[in-house]
Amino acid sequence: MADKYSADTIITETQKRISNAFDVFDHESNKTVDVREIGTIIRSLGCFPSEADLHDIIAELEEEEPTGFVRYEKFLPTMTKILLERKFRPITEDLLLQAFEVLDQQKKGHLEPEELTKYLTQEGEPFTQEEMDEMLSAAVDPDKNVILYKDFVSMMTFDDTR
Amino acid sequence: MGCGVTKTSEFNRRYDKDGNAIPAAITIKAAVLIQRWYRQYAARMEMRRRYTWNIFQSMEYADLQDQIKLYNFLGYLMDNFTRSSSERKLISHIFRENEVCRDAEWERYFSYTNIDVPDIYCGPRLTFPLDMDQVADLVEAFKNKQQLHSRYVLQLLLETWKLLRVLPNINRVSTCHSKEITICGDLHGQLEDLLLIFYKNGMPSLEKPYVFNGDFVDRGKDSMEILLILFAFLLVYPGNVYLNRGNHEDHIINLRYGFTKEVLSKYKLHGKRILKLLQKIFSWLPLVTVIDQRVLIVHGGVSDTTDLALIARVDRHRYVSALRPPKKKTPSRINVYANSELYHEMINCKNTTGSLTFPKPFGARESFQRRSLQDFSSTMARALEGEFEVRRRQAEFSLSSFSKSHNILSTTLSPDSEPDSSQFTDTSNDEWKQILDLLWSDPMSQDGCIPNEVRGGGCYWGPDVTEDFLNRHNLQLIIRSHECKQDGYEFCHNRKVLTLFSASNYYEVGSNRGAFIRLGPDLVPYFVQYRATSMTRGLSFPQNVKRTEHTALKALRELLFVHKSDLLSAFQEIDKENTGLICLNDWGGAIERVLHLDLPWQVLHPQIVSSTKDGKLNYQGWFHDLALKKPRSEHIEQTMLETLYRHRSTLETIFRIVDTDNSGFITFEDFRQTLKLLSAYLKMEISDEVINELVISTDTNNDGSIDIDEFMEAFRLVDKSRLERGKSLLKLKQDCQSLPLETETPQTADSTAPQMSQCLTSQTADSPASNTADNACSQTANLAASHTEDNPASQTEDLCHISVVVKPQ
Numbered sequence: 001m002a003d004k005y006s007a008d009t010i011i012t013e014t015q016k017r018i019s020n021a022f023d024v025f026d027h028e029s030n031k032t033v034d035v036r037e038i039g040t041i042i043r044s045l046g047c048f049p050s051e052a053d054l055h056d057i058i059a060e061l062e063e064e065e066p067t068g069f070v071r072y073e074k075f076l077p078t079m080t081k082i083l084l085e086r087k088f089r090p091i092t093e094d095l096l097l098q099a100f101e102v103l104d105q106q107k108k109g110h111l112e113p114e115e116l117t118k119y120l121t122q123e124g125e126p127f128t129q130e131e132m133d134e135m136l137s138a139a140v141d142p143d144k145n146v147i148l149y150k151d152f153v154s155m156m157t158f159d160d161t162r
Numbered sequence: 163m164g165c166g167v168t169k170t171s172e173f174n175r176r177y178d179k180d181g182n183a184i185p186a187a188i189t190i191k192a193a194v195l196i197q198r199w200y201r202q203y204a205a206r207m208e209m210r211r212r213y214t215w216n217i218f219q220s221m222e223y224a225d226l227q228d229q230i231k232l233y234n235f236l237g238y239l240m241d242n243f244t245r246s247s248s249e250r251k252l253i254s255h256i257f258r259e260n261e262v263c264r265d266a267e268w269e270r271y272f273s274y275t276n277i278d279v280p281d282i283y284c285g286p287r288l289t290f291p292l293d294m295d296q297v298a299d300l301v302e303a304f305k306n307k308q309q310l311h312s313r314y315v316l317q318l319l320l321e322t323w324k325l326l327r328v329l330p331n332i333n334r335v336s337t338c339h340s341k342e343i344t345i346c347g348d349l350h351g352q353l354e355d356l357l358l359i360f361y362k363n364g365m366p367s368l369e370k371p372y373v374f375n376g377d378f379v380d381r382g383k384d385s386m387e388i389l390l391i392l393f394a395f396l397l398v399y400p401g402n403v404y405l406n407r408g409n410h411e412d413h414i415i416n417l418r419y420g421f422t423k424e425v426l427s428k429y430k431l432h433g434k435r436i437l438k439l440l441q442k443i444f445s446w447l448p449l450v451t452v453i454d455q456r457v458l459i460v461h462g463g464v465s466d467t468t469d470l471a472l473i474a475r476v477d478r479h480r481y482v483s484a485l486r487p488p489k490k491k492t493p494s495r496i497n498v499y500a501n502s503e504l505y506h507e508m509i510n511c512k513n514t515t516g517s518l519t520f521p522k523p524f525g526a527r528e529s530f531q532r533r534s535l536q537d538f539s540s541t542m543a544r545a546l547e548g549e550f551e552v553r554r555r556q557a558e559f560s561l562s563s564f565s566k567s568h569n570i571l572s573t574t575l576s577p578d579s580e581p582d583s584s585q586f587t588d589t590s591n592d593e594w595k596q597i598l599d600l601l602w603s604d605p606m607s608q609d610g611c612i613p614n615e616v617r618g619g620g621c622y623w624g625p626d627v628t629e630d631f632l633n634r635h636n637l638q639l640i641i642r643s644h645e646c647k648q649d650g651y652e653f654c655h656n657r658k659v660l661t662l663f664s665a666s667n668y669y670e671v672g673s674n675r676g677a678f679i680r681l682g683p684d685l686v687p688y689f690v691q692y693r694a695t696s697m698t699r700g701l702s703f704p705q706n707v708k709r710t711e712h713t714a715l716k717a718l719r720e721l722l723f724v725h726k727s728d729l730l731s732a733f734q735e736i737d738k739e740n741t742g743l744i745c746l747n748d749w750g751g752a753i754e755r756v757l758h759l760d761l762p763w764q765v766l767h768p769q770i771v772s773s774t775k776d777g778k779l780n781y782q783g784w785f786h787d788l789a790l791k792k793p794r795s796e797h798i799e800q801t802m803l804e805t806l807y808r809h810r811s812t813l814e815t816i817f818r819i820v821d822t823d824n825s826g827f828i829t830f831e832d833f834r835q836t837l838k839l840l841s842a843y844l845k846m847e848i849s850d851e852v853i854n855e856l857v858i859s860t861d862t863n864n865d866g867s868i869d870i871d872e873f874m875e876a877f878r879l880v881d882k883s884r885l886e887r888g889k890s891l892l893k894l895k896q897d898c899q900s901l902p903l904e905t906e907t908p909q910t911a912d913s914t915a916p917q918m919s920q921c922l923t924s925q926t927a928d929s930p931a932s933n934t935a936d937n938a939c940s941q942t943a944n945l946a947a948s949h950t951e952d953n954p955a956s957q958t959e960d961l962c963h964i965s966v967v968v969k970p971q
Contacts, residue, residue: 009777013746016747016750016764019764020762020765021762023762024762024765025212028607039207040203040209043201043205044205044206044765047202048199048202050197050198051197051201070967086776090202091195096196097768099193099195099196101198102191103192113574116817119189119192119196120197122790123189123193123198124190124193124196125194125198131201138704146899156203
């Protein structure tokens, strides 16, 4: 009995979280959001999907005739499932550090902005220029003009909202 | 080569024949990982940015409600006190029409010729008529933080006034000669943004016409400089610079939102005259601008009754303030008794609040009751007439012309008006409502036109009204301002309405961009967005977000704390078993009900709740954490202080109104009376003793008058974290005595013991050593203060720095 209660509570709390996050982007207050904001909403709820993952999710969420908007009734069950199944787990600090080390082929301990830009705007799921600029503004050490990725990773993974 | 199993074994590299590393699968994998991670981080930042924006908008909404509180309070005063009572006299002066003077007499009053400019003054020395070089120098001077001498200010304003008087209500501009017209929205005293616009776009000139769409002043700190620059350009290029009036070009609004204060502090000697002159200038600003007879530029918007032909005819200068209805020269009234149908409608509508069931076109708008600016002024006008008149007017109240009734009421303001049974005609109140609509309205997404109850004036108008308005006037686009937009601009109503806002970082650094547009002969807007960066220089994007968020949350915490009593009741109602705990869902729900703020509490809660146990929150502890300081005394005082705090902006505005000579000081007696009135209105028990204590504690000069600014300083809540960092004024007060706590009942008159013993600290953590508190303690030997923080027995949770200095006999 206690288990069921707490399971229900978890679901309710989860759904409330989803609802709140959805509302932040529901500008017209009519329970729909622009499909382009779905990625932001999902990620802000703690998930780490790739762009490819998002494409799949959005394909699932869109209506038969895409309106450019996603309705809450459709979003809620999909998102609840994602959260309860803990899909798209977080990336640990260690793994992230390793990734940077891979890119640092000469093992300098830091990366040049041009290096990082090259990788992130050309490989994988490329960044837009805007995304790259934003990341650089936080990542580049202003004195040395390089990315001290170890420090960067520590700083960014410290979540000061919790 | 052996394959050591290391942590990075999965990240093997391959090289081509030249020894260059080729992007192996793992490099791609690493890139994807980083991208995936960063996008998540960016999404969280975006979420925070969004809800921070929501918070600011909600708070602005709540702030606008304050304005309505102000009007209601003023209305209450006017309703409940006779014309000759001192209470009414406190504020009625602001509603009296300016003494009827000829313009020549005003020019004498505003004369600047006997103002000497000292040799040491190194700011611009203007000679008239102005030329472009002088204006460029003026801009440069302001860039260098110089201040224009009051002599030149008055001279410039006088010239501006003369020019404005010959301008029409509707500016008509043309894009012939392939000229592009630049249009700017709200500036709100943010000089940096104006300078940025000039930098990006060039200054106004014969080749570069500009339209400025109102709200030049209030909130920002350089309203005066912006006005001077705009007026200077207007004088040099009268055919190329166009100014529209905004709702903040209004002297009563300025009392509340900071412009009055700015002028008085920058121009201590002549500020009052400058303000008076500005009052006239504001009323003479044109109302709208039309480009190529196709595009309308107006500050607020339109309503379903907006008629440009009518607008073109009005005497715009008679509408001095949104809070002052006009006096009409020729009285006229409608004979309702002849029309019994109207009579019945009137009787029915008298008691209804804004309902949408009345027949168009004058339906819902006309039944906009007590809370509207229009209605407030009618209430005020009624009160001035006296009882008999009230009843007579009520009988004449016509549903189909609520605004016409304004005219009826206002006729009695002129002592020699005689009621007669002339035919019904367009009245000045109709016109006044038209102007209010232009300056105060906001678009909404639903069809229709309803009173704008948030702002208390103007309306909310829908896409159908836009369509109808554009068709009727043969226009294709409405460009308006009045509302802050995150990206500086926003389309709505099928791209037929464009909101343009030019004050970047309006709520806080990083909150929004500003924008201006250029319009060529094709009348397609070209947007330029920007953000004044002097404060954000060096801050990365995430730092920006966090900083803005911090401000928003601080304001939110403040709001939560001043509603503590109501919130506590709400929590206790849920927590019937008195466990002291409440689950987050209920917590969020309760807050929403009490505060009427539609915010994503689930998303926000980690920021304002420090810890939860099993998903439950200890709400008493939460208040403790939120809080800053709390008075040690009984519940009633807590509530009183909360109430005063909640109404502080109303209180401040009232003080400034009461301060008739704009000196920044009001007398004891007026202060006392104001507080008493406010407390009666709020149905709050504020005892005479408490008021006396407040009075005594704030008169730090002991000259029988109270510095309004200093008093309001006491209402600023202190950030608890800063407090804990030790920047407390109390700690600086080494020389003040401590008194033991006393919370007994009031003593008799001949007792020497004080009734309350709390310490006055009227400073915030930002200014460690405030003069007032220092004076309070050191100047008068009799005054003593107790250190709440030093006394371990006390509950050190003071709400704000309002405490009371003890005056032992």
